[in-house]
Amino acid sequence: xxxxxxxxxxxxxxxxxxxxxxxxxxxxxxxxxxxxxxxxxxxxxxxxxxxxxxxxxxxxxxxxxxxxxxxxxxxxxxxxxxxxxxxxxxxxxxxxxxxxxxxxxxxxx
Numbered sequence: 001x002x003x004x005x006x007x008x009x010x011x012x013x014x015x016x017x018x019x020x021x022x023x024x025x026x027x028x029x030x031x032x033x034x035x036x037x038x039x040x041x042x043x044x045x046x047x048x049x050x051x052x053x054x055x056x057x058x059x060x061x062x063x064x065x066x067x068x069x070x071x072x073x074x075x076x077x078x079x080x081x082x083x084x085x086x087x088x089x090x091x092x093x094x095x096x097x098x099x100x101x102x103x104x105x106x107x108x109x
Contacts, residue, residue, distance in 0.1 A: 006032045013039055013094075031099040033087075035061075040088035044079060044099060051080045052101035059095030062088040080104065 009016035013036045019029035031052075035042060040062075046052040055076040062070055065085035067077050079085060081104070089095040 006030070010034045012036070026103070028100070028102040031101070033097045033099065035059075035087065035089040035095045035097075037089060037092050037094065040086070042087040043084065044087060045084040046079050046081060046101055048081050049103055050101050051078065051104045052099045053078055054085070055098045055100070057096040057098055059089060059091040059093060061095060061097065062090050064088075 004018055004022055006016055006018050010032060013034055015031050015033045017029060017031050020026055033042065044052070044054055053076050054071070056071045056073050058073060060070055060072045063077070063085050066079060066083035067085055070090070071077060071087075077085070087097065
């Protein structure tokens with residue numbers, strides 16, 4: 001079994017997708033996202049045939065789009081297909097989220 005050091009893959013602000021290229025599996029993927037203080041406009045959209053759970057790991061996010069409100073540390077939302085949200089880091093420190101996804105029944109390969 002392999003350990004994936006995902007947090008070291010993101011330098012500054014951005015995302016790293018742990019998926020097929022690392023695991024060899026199309027069944028699931030995980031996105032590790034880091035946002036700088038005050039950063040806004042990060043789009044989250046699973047895409048046709050996919051679903052994602054978005055978890056605020058560190059900090060709080062203002063969310064707009066398919067869901068609107070504040071997503072606090074430890075809280076999650078569920079997005080399906082073309083549902084789209086935008087994140088804004090409302091903290092004065094870097095904020096971290098995880099998007100864990102996979103294929104919905106319509107998107108199973």
